[in-house]
Amino acid sequence: MSRKVALCGIYVALAFIFSYLENMLSFGISVPGVKIGLANIVVIVALYTSGKKDAVIVNLVRVVLAGFIFGSGMSILYSLAGAAASLTVMLIMKKTDLFSIKGVSIAGGVVHNMAQILLAVCILETSGIMYYLPVLVIAGVVSGIVVGISGEIVCSRMKKSIHLYKSDCE
Amino acid sequence: MESVVRKRNDMILLLAVLLPAVIIMIVMSLNKNAGGQVKVTVDGELYGIYDLDKKKTIVIENEKGFKNIVEIENGYVYMKEADCRDLICVNQGNISKKSETIVCLPHKVVVEVISGEESEADVIAK
Numbered sequence: 120m121s122r123k124v125a126l127c128g129i130y131v132a133l134a135f136i137f138s139y140l141e142n143m144l145s146f147g148i149s150v151p152g153v154k155i156g157l158a159n160i161v162v163i164v165a166l167y168t169s170g171k172k173d174a175v176i177v178n179l180v181r182v183v184l185a186g187f188i189f190g191s192g193m194s195i196l197y198s199l200a201g202a203a204a205s206l207t208v209m210l211i212m213k214k215t216d217l218f219s220i221k222g223v224s225i226a227g228g229v230v231h232n233m234a235q236i237l238l239a240v241c242i243l244e245t246s247g248i249m250y251y252l253p254v255l256v257i258a259g260v261v262s263g264i265v266v267g268i269s270g271e272i273v274c275s276r277m278k279k280s281i282h283l284y285k286s287d288c289e
Numbered sequence: 290m291e292s293v294v295r296k297r298n299d300m301i302l303l304l305a306v307l308l309p310a311v312i313i314m315i316v317m318s319l320n321k322n323a324g325g326q327v328k329v330t331v332d333g334e335l336y337g338i339y340d341l342d343k344k345k346t347i348v349i350e351n352e353k354g355f356k357n358i359v360e361i362e363n364g365y366v367y368m369k370e371a372d373c374r375d376l377i378c379v380n381q382g383n384i385s386k387k388s389e390t391i392v393c394l395p396h397k398v399v400v401e402v403i404s405g406e407e408s409e410a411d412v413i414a415k
Contacts (some may be wrong), residue, residue, distance in 0.1 A: 191374075193395060219292065222299035229306050239394065244333030247390045247401040253317065256310040260303065 126169055130177045131184075134161040138185035153258045156228060156266055158185075162206065163224050163270040167287045168277055171210050178202050193242075197235050204234035213287070220274065220288075221267030228263030229256055321386040325405020327366045329359060332397045341366065341385065341402065355396040366400060368393065 137157035158181055166174035182202050186195030205227040212223045232255040239248055274288035329336040331349060339345055339361055346369070347359040357378070358370040365383040368391050378393035384402055391400040 191395065197394075217295065217298045218302065219295040219299055222295065222302050225299070225303060225306065239392070242333075243330070243392070243394075243397055243399055245330055245399050245401070247388065247399055248392050250317075250388055250390050251392075253310040253314040256306060257314070260307050260310075 123169065123173070127165075127173050127177060130161050130165045130169070130173070131180050134158040134177055134181040135184055137161060138181060138189065142185075142189045153255070154262065156231070156262045159205075159224065159227065159231075159262075159266045160269045160273065162202075163209070163220060163227070163266060164273050164277070166206075166209065166213065166223075167220060167270070167274050171213075174210075175206060178206050196242075197238060200238045201231040201235045205231035219267075220271045221264060224267035224270060225260055225263030228261075228266065229259035232256065232259040322404065323364075324385060324387040324389070324402035326403050327359075327361060328401045328403050330399045330401070336398075338403075341405070349396075349398060351396075355398075357393055357396055357398050359391075359400055366402065367391070368400065371396065371398075 135158075137160070141154055141157050162174055162178045162181070165177045179202075182195065182198045186198055190198070208230040209223050209227040212218055212226050218226070233252070236248060236252055236255055240246055271288075274286075278286050278288045325341055327339045327341055329339070329347060329349070331351065336349060337347065339347065341361060341364055343361065344363075345361045347361070349355075349357040349359065356370070356372045357368060360367055360369040365385045367383045368378040368381065371378050371393055373393055373395040375395070378391050378398070381391045384391060384400075387402055387404050389402050392398070
């Protein structure tokens with residue numbers, strides 16, 4: 120149990136650092152909402168090595184922490200919507216056992232961006248920004264691939280080097 | 290499940306998501322009509338409609354101290370200045386085609402190019 124708590128702590132700390140890094144590295148990308156989503160590497164690794172409950176906790180704690188420190192009330196809402204939607208889809212996708220980590224994280228990335236744009240449509244009360252949907256879907260796919268490949272590598276290394284209570288890594 | 294099957298499923302998923310997005314993007318870029326007017330909305334409410342061919346500087350300030358400067362010049366519209374944190378709206382650059390938008394999420398400012406066929410009466414009726 121204490122091992123698991125420690126692992127969760129490490130995940131939260133890592134996810135938090137990744138959020139911080141991503142916040143610093145503003146690439147001047149001209150479309151709102153396009154990010155690599157480095158913190159999602161941690162979330163997906165947590166999902167595969169520690170189980171769904173821990174993944175949900177890590178994700179929630181990360182969003183709230185990073186949101187309060189780097190963002191505003193509005194940005195917490197956006198990240199929460201994206202994180203909740205993408206994690207829900209990733210949990211379902213993983214449960215079906217039809218996809219690898221990459222597939223799961225691609226779906227997560229796409230759904231994350233779609234949820235955020237839907238929220239933006241509701242908040243801004245304009246459908247004009249749906250214009251960005253194709254770009255954001257493609258960005259979600261790219262981010263999902265990057266996160267998926269990294270997650271896969273981390274996951275298989277972790278399986279070799281430390282004893283995990285649960286491991287769905289290949 | 291076999292990892293080969295998983296890999297195949299991954300590819301199917303990738304294509305199923307990517308293809309429609311790419312197709313829609315291509316169709317959208319082919320269908321780009323020059324716009325005639327610029328619609329500015331703040332917090333979901335219409336702020337103003339401006340002609341794209343008249344040089345104009347629109348300063349949007351609200352009670353919370355937010356400030357955005359929208360500039361219309363040579364048939365283009367761009368966000369000249371904003372005091373938001375990320376400046377994504379400023380980085381978005383020039384837009385001029387119908388249904389292109391500049392969004393400032395933190396300030397809830399949306400600048401959208403419209404066809405310009407809307408008459409004054411329509412605007413008032415809204």
